Amino acid sequence: MSLLTVDNLTKRFGGVTALQNVSFNVEEGEIFGVMGANGAGKTTLFSVIAGNETPSTGQITFRGERIDRKRPDRICRRGIARTYQIVRPFAGMTVLENVMVGALFGAARERSGARARARALSILDAVGLQDRAQDPASALTLAGCKRLEVARALATGPRLLMLDEVLAGLTATEVAEALDMIRKLHREENLTLLVIEHVMGALMELCDRILVLHHGERIAEDRPQIVADDPAVIEAYLGTEQ
Amino acid sequence: MIETTASRLGVTASGLVLALALFALLPQFGSDYLIGIGLTLFMWIALTESWVVLSGMTGYISLGHAVFFGIGSYIAVLGWGVIPLWLSILLGGAGAGLVALIMGYPVLRVRGPYFVILTFGIAEFVKFCVVNVEAGLGKAGRLLFGAPSLETLYYIMIILAGLAIALTYWVRRSRFGTGLRAIRENEEAAETLGVPVARYKIAAFALSAVIPGMVGAVMVLRVTYFEPLQAFNPVVSFTIISMAIIGGSDDAPGPLLGAISLVVVSELLWSSFPQVYMIVLGVLLIGFVLWAPDGLYGRLTSLFRRRVS
Numbered sequence: 001m002s003l004l005t006v007d008n009l010t011k012r013f014g015g016v017t018a019l020q021n022v023s024f025n026v027e028e029g030e031i032f033g034v035m036g037a038n039g040a041g042k043t044t045l046f047s048v049i050a051g052n053e054t055p056s057t058g059q060i061t062f063r064g065e066r067i068d069r070k071r072p073d074r075i076c077r078r079g080i081a082r083t084y085q086i087v088r089p090f091a092g093m094t095v096l097e098n099v100m101v102g103a104l105f106g107a108a109r110e111r112s113g114a115r116a117r118a119r120a121l122s123i124l125d126a127v128g129l130q131d132r133a134q135d136p137a138s139a140l141t142l143a144g145c146k147r148l149e150v151a152r153a154l155a156t157g158p159r160l161l162m163l164d165e166v167l168a169g170l171t172a173t174e175v176a177e178a179l180d181m182i183r184k185l186h187r188e189e190n191l192t193l194l195v196i197e198h199v200m201g202a203l204m205e206l207c208d209r210i211l212v213l214h215h216g217e218r219i220a221e222d223r224p225q226i227v228a229d230d231p232a233v234i235e236a237y238l239g240t241e242q
Numbered sequence: 243m244i245e246t247t248a249s250r251l252g253v254t255a256s257g258l259v260l261a262l263a264l265f266a267l268l269p270q271f272g273s274d275y276l277i278g279i280g281l282t283l284f285m286w287i288a289l290t291e292s293w294v295v296l297s298g299m300t301g302y303i304s305l306g307h308a309v310f311f312g313i314g315s316y317i318a319v320l321g322w323g324v325i326p327l328w329l330s331i332l333l334g335g336a337g338a339g340l341v342a343l344i345m346g347y348p349v350l351r352v353r354g355p356y357f358v359i360l361t362f363g364i365a366e367f368v369k370f371c372v373v374n375v376e377a378g379l380g381k382a383g384r385l386l387f388g389a390p391s392l393e394t395l396y397y398i399m400i401i402l403a404g405l406a407i408a409l410t411y412w413v414r415r416s417r418f419g420t421g422l423r424a425i426r427e428n429e430e431a432a433e434t435l436g437v438p439v440a441r442y443k444i445a446a447f448a449l450s451a452v453i454p455g456m457v458g459a460v461m462v463l464r465v466t467y468f469e470p471l472q473a474f475n476p477v478v479s480f481t482i483i484s485m486a487i488i489g490g491s492d493d494a495p496g497p498l499l500g501a502i503s504l505v506v507v508s509e510l511l512w513s514s515f516p517q518v519y520m521i522v523l524g525v526l527l528i529g530f531v532l533w534a535p536d537g538l539y540g541r542l543t544s545l546f547r548r549r550v551s
Contacts, residue, residue, distance in 0.1 A: 050434055076436035090427030101424045104417045105436035113417065156436055 001064060003028045004049070004080075009058035011048055011216075018044040020216045021058070026160070027213075031186060031193045033207035035227070037175070037237065041216040042196045043085055046162050049194075050082045051075040062160070079107040081158035083149035085196070089137035094231040096120055096133040098148055099155045103229050106156020120155055126188075127151045127181055143154055143174045147181075154185065161185075162194040167202055177204060182206065204228065212236070258407075265400060269393040281396045281464065282504045284403040288457050289478070290485045290497035291406035295413050296450035297483075298492035300443060301426035302350065305479050306361030309345075309368050310451040312474035314458025316372060317467040322386050331398070331459045338455025339448045341368070346447035350440070353429075362476070369474035374469055379428035383469040390463060398460050406453045411494040413449070422446055423492065454468060488530050490537015499538040 002025035011019040013168040019041045026032045034042050045054040049060055051072035060068040067075050081102070090098050099120035103110055124130045125225060127147045132140065140148060145168045153161055163182070167175050179202055186193055197203040204224040212220040212227060214236040220227050227233055268280055289307065297303045314334030321330035349360050376382075389395075413419040421442050424432035432440045462468050481504070489500020504523070511519040534541050 052434060054428065071438075072430075072433045073436045073438045076434060082434060085433065088428045088431040090424050090431070092427050093423060097420065097423075101420055101432065101437065102435045104420055105438075107436070109436065111417065113415070116417075152431075152435060 002026060003030075003063065004194075005059075005061040006045075006049070007059040007061070009045075009048065009054060009060065010045055010056045012056045018216050019048070019055075019213075022213070022216070022218050024211050024218070024221055026192060026194060028159075029190070029192055030208045031195060031206055033203045033210040033224070034196045034213065035203055035210050036213035037195055039215075040213040041211060044216075045213070046082050046194075046196065048166050049075075049162065050080060054230075073105070076105070076156055077107050077109070079157070079159035080162065081106065081153035081160070082162040083146075083153050083164050083166055085150055085168065087142070087145040089140065089145050089148055091136070091138040092101045093137060095134065095135055095137050095140065095148060096124065098137050098161065099123055101149045102152040102155030103157075106158070108157025117180055123151050123155050126185065127154070128177070143170050143178075146170065146178070150181070150185075152188070158191070160192045160194060162196075164196045165198055167197055167199045175199060179206065188206075261264060262404065266397070269396060277396050278391050278511055279505070281392070281399050281463070283501065284396075284399040285457055286460060286481065286485055286501040286505055287403040287498060288399065288406040289346035289454050289482050289490070290501050291403070291410045292450045293452040293482045293486055293496065294410050294450075294492060298410075298476050298486060298496070299413065299419055299422035299426060300446055302443065302445075302447075303358050303483070304351070304361045304450070305358045305476075305483065306363075307451075307454055307482050308474055308476050309365035309460035310454035311341065311461070311478050312365075312369060312372070312470070313341055314455035315336045315462035315468060315473040316458075316470075317455070318462050319384055319386065323388075325464075331456050334459030335452040335456040338458070339452040342448040342451035343444060346444040350443045350447060362479070365474065365476065365479065369470060370421060372470040372474065383467060386463060386466045388467070389466045391469045392464070395460055397465050399457070402453055402456055402460070407494050407498065409437030409449070409453070410497070413446075414493045418442065418445070426492075479498035482528055486537075488526060488537055489539055490530075490534070490541075491539040494538070496537055496539040499542075503538065 004026040007023050009019055009022045010017065022045065034045060036042050044053065048055050050072070051067070051070050058068065059066060062078060062080060065078070066084045067078060073195050090101065096117070097172065100116050103116035110119060121130070124133055126148055129144065129151060130149050132144065137148060150163065150166060167178055170178060185191060195203065195206060207224055209222060210224050210227045211218060212233050219232045219236055220230045265280060269277055289311070290347060293304065316335065317334045317337045318330045321333060344530040345364055349357065349364065368519050421432065424435070424437055425439050425442060429439055458473065462473060485500035485504050486497055488503060489496040489498065507522060508519055512524060530537060
């Protein structure tokens, strides 16, 4: 049985169809990429899976249980965590407190503040923010905020971690560092990853399989090399040859 | 670092105990006038600390806390001569908490200015319901005979203020309070990280209403007269917010500082220059919002930090 099954998912916003009959499976332990141009429906897909948006039609099954139409906090407690492409730090709290929210309330929630704090600190260590623990989150750079997004999501103790463009807006060195961090986390935390990325090369390098969305529809789903050579994908990205 | 925190905590705690002991002795040597000021001071401390549990922690600014005060007063008046004093105070708190639970369900679905206006509107609505019920019963105000002595009320109010301070202190450091502050900073992100936002907001609303209800029950015995327009006076809500803004912070010392400084200013000015008091209050509010949004507590802590480093 797959860890996550998305079945015929459609999401409409008024007259706009953001997702149209999208189906795919994510297997345990896999790094699964989602690719597509702006407005292809990638972030909407994450929002629907995480419960921030309710689907118009279709089903989502996670660990054998229907999760569509469940509240985001319930879905998080079942073991799905997401980051936000447009970062949403708790600006008025310290970096450590930000991560502690995830540790206190997520799937692996700690009732004791001391244990939550210890876990938050070790996660800050893993994402390279250990020196910033006591700083207000508002003092972080964009790269720092992206790391904080990952740290907070990780602190919930997810089985499935959804990363929404954590590399976008970073410099080349920062991208390399972040990629290392993601690989390390995947290896050490026994995570399944669902990754949205604009940086194509990074996605190709990172993922076992890639789903390509175009105007809300699935146009390809396969291993990176095959997807890259797919005429439909090339057409969607570069247009047809005249 | 842990040691310094612990020793600072020790200093703060012993200071608080000392202050409480001094205030507890006040009736032994102070005049009724002083005890009256003490009662007012502890009333505002209790109200503002409670308000902070909701509005300081979650950022949902309630402009309707007068309704809880009024409900407590009303329950105490209805129970006067029927049930013992301690029971009517407890019922005043429970009644206010219950109203907050019912009110919170619809009200906490809206945010920002809408929430502010809605809490104010509901408080006014409840006030006029009580006005009409009382008018229908043919009561134009109720007099209370045989109310307890000023000292008794003063001691009860000290306890309520102490409870409110402890409540804010505890919530601020609890898992619950961390969730509430996450809601304030970004509600959607908080929910995505597993915080049950709807439940938490309603719980905070109810928690922040209980002590104001009890305070209302005590204060109606102080004035020995119940009149709905006075018991549900929106100026109570405005004053709470002013104190919270001037004190600053979502932790226990902020509202404490705010309440103390405003009560002092009011005592200095109110008797001789009542108009000047309102002007000073306005100027203070504008000044703090513009130049010190973190309030007295925020200013003091940053001053302290600069000295140390």
